[in-house]
Amino acid sequence: MFFAVLQLIGGVILSFGWIPQIVQIVKTKSVKDLNKKTFWLLLAGISLMEVYAVSLAVDGVGYAFLITNSMSLILILIIIGLMFKYKKS
């Protein structure tokens, strides 16, 4: 139980951790140091995790992971969107 709580807090921090990055991109409009391949891979990894998270929720194990992972998925999608918007053509 204690360890599961640590995992949950870790998941929340991992999700919300992307917010300062988003704020910075919006402010600076600069994304050149962010690696495109890395963010596509993060998107792929989190998407696979999302399938697992949905299966946990369907099985009645709980919604915590689904919520934090969905949050991460949305924030990574926003970052990838911003990378497209601000990339130098």
Place this chain on the structure above:
Amino acid sequence: MFFAVLQLIGGVILSFGWIPQIVQIVKTKSVKDLNKKTFWLLLAGISLMEVYAVSLAVDGVGYAFLITNSMSLILILIIIGLMFKYKKS
């Protein structure tokens, strides 16, 4: 089982996804678009996950999560190290 495999593949992709970012930083020596707060939060989140991963391994649940999470932890530490090395003072 199928969903657990997806989670494992997701975890592997999430770990190795950081490698192109590391390669890019080493090549460009530029880190200004990477948000420091975000990477400290990722480090904190993954560290908490690591405690959970160790508890799973100790309980005999398995080593897969410990291995992928440790990999992520090391790669994020490398990125933070590079951010210190290449930050403009």
